[in-house]
Amino acid sequence: MIILGIETSCDETASAVVKETKGKLSVLSNTISSQVKLHSRWGGVVPNLAAREHLKNVFPVIEVSLKGAGVTPQDIDLIAVTNGPGLIPALLIGTNAAKTLSYLWKKPLIGIHHIEGHIYANFVGEVKSEKLKIKSNGIKFPVLCLVVSGGHTQLILMKKHLDYEIIGQTLDDAAGEAFDKVARILGLGYPGGPIIARLATDDAKANYRVALPRPMINSKDFNFSFSGLKTAVLYEVKKNEEALKNKQFTAAMAREFQQAVIDVLIFKTIKAAKKYNPKTIMLAGGVSANRELRQQIRQAIGKEMKNIPCVIPEFSYSVDNAAMIAAAGYFRFTNMPASQKRKLFSNWKKLQTDANLKMASFKIPQRF
């Protein structure tokens, strides 16, 4: 089975072709056109500007991904597109492109939740873990997944495929959002995550010592809060605005902020793992591209949860991409009864976008 994935929920226009053979997924092409440079001038993503760029790029990007995969439209068995959550003007471009192709090519079309896509990035290709090399379909359930992106921070328990129980989440800002806001406070530009991560490695000789709180680390639940951390950085900066000119200050602040986020994420993940006894721990979302987080969570799980593999997507599948959307599309499709599969052929007129789409566990219709 061959799946075409399309993703335009934020500032990347992405298309990918994923092939399934005997339940294993391999990526034939993964094309991403990033708008980061365009939006960095404005300090964040401007929705209408994003839509204009998506419109210009979406069909060329799809064409490149088809050519790169060496497939023709006839070879495609399913089109999967992100239909939420995200920026509506941006989502509309990808979904409308997918609807057009579904109509013209007479292919089934499935809408995918962006975060479900991030989770399924872990089921693409060969996934490496600290202790064992496992194939994508070798991931064992229950899975405890730490989702850390620009809009979401959640601990999700998956007892099986497409089954999600949110056991904890942020009460305010998402982890990625906190990285972006703190970068803005420190005058570092957009997107904050990669800039802070780079700067954080730079402060070996820093004279500055800063200490930030670890919000909610001792709370009894599995929830998070990052907005106070951002305010604590702002407070430090307000005390001494001159310090912003000092690279050592911003580097020390970046490092301490990053460590505070990592400490809380790891502590809560391990605590949840001890309660729920998962067979696999997974990371998903843009912040999972953070090298320190990747390294430290692997170490912590290795030390405290000895026999549980920690699975993290490869860098190119951590950030927004369409291979993850195609992968999620495959798992949704393959679990559907035939009657539901047939309905996907009329999705070219029915599929809706939703800025606040909720991630729903997959349920087989009652009549089936």
Ligand code: KG4
């Ligand atoms: O998953 P993603 O690409 O988009 C959403 O679904 O939101 O995540 C984007 C977020 C941004 O907030 C960005 O600053 C953050 O992920 N991010 C990082 C890193 N790379 C991207 N955060 C920390 N360290 C990184 N290396």
Ligand code: ZN
């Ligand atoms: Zn994302």
